[in-house]
Amino acid sequence: MSERPVPRGTVVVGLGNPLMGDDGFGLAALARLAGTWTVEGDVELVDGGTWGLNLLPVIEGARRVLFLDAIDARAAPGTLLILENGELPRAFAFRTSPHQVDLRDVLALATWRGTLPAHVVAVGVQPGRIALGTTLSAPLEAAVDGVVATAVARLREWGHACSRAPVPCTS
Secondary structure: OOOOOOOOEEEEEEEOOOOOOHHHHHHHHHHHHHEEEEEEEEEEEEEOOOOOHHHHHHHHEEEEEEEEEEOOOOOOOOOOEEEEEEHHHHHOOOOOHHHHHHHHHHHHHHHHHOOOOOOEEEEOOOOOOOOOOOOOHHHHHHHHHHHHHHHHHHHHHHOOEEEEEEOOOOO
């Protein structure tokens, strides 16, 4: 077993491949969160893309992890999904892209090593179109703000102050 590093606070990880349509949802949600909200406290926003096993030290080094992702639950496109701790490996058994297999492996490895944070949550939506392309389908584009609001609510629940980022003056 590995000795756990001294954990930092909360890590918000956006997942997906922005070149594969709806699979890029997690990164779109992370960008919206970063662009419209200021999160206080020990919170790190991480573009996890398709990092796979390279996410292990990021996950092991956190007290809490919040994933933003497209999650295949065989629901209607755009359906909001919130998965807690033990639900995550089962949910990532349905592949929407290669990063999910690696994420399932990362979660299993962190569990085996005794380094999985106590709080691991995924907030996402059911994808509609996983195909070559750089835009989200209409149902997923419409769902971004709702997922960001759900993520902000979870961050607040974990004790992080969140406020709307100031809108820059353009004149």
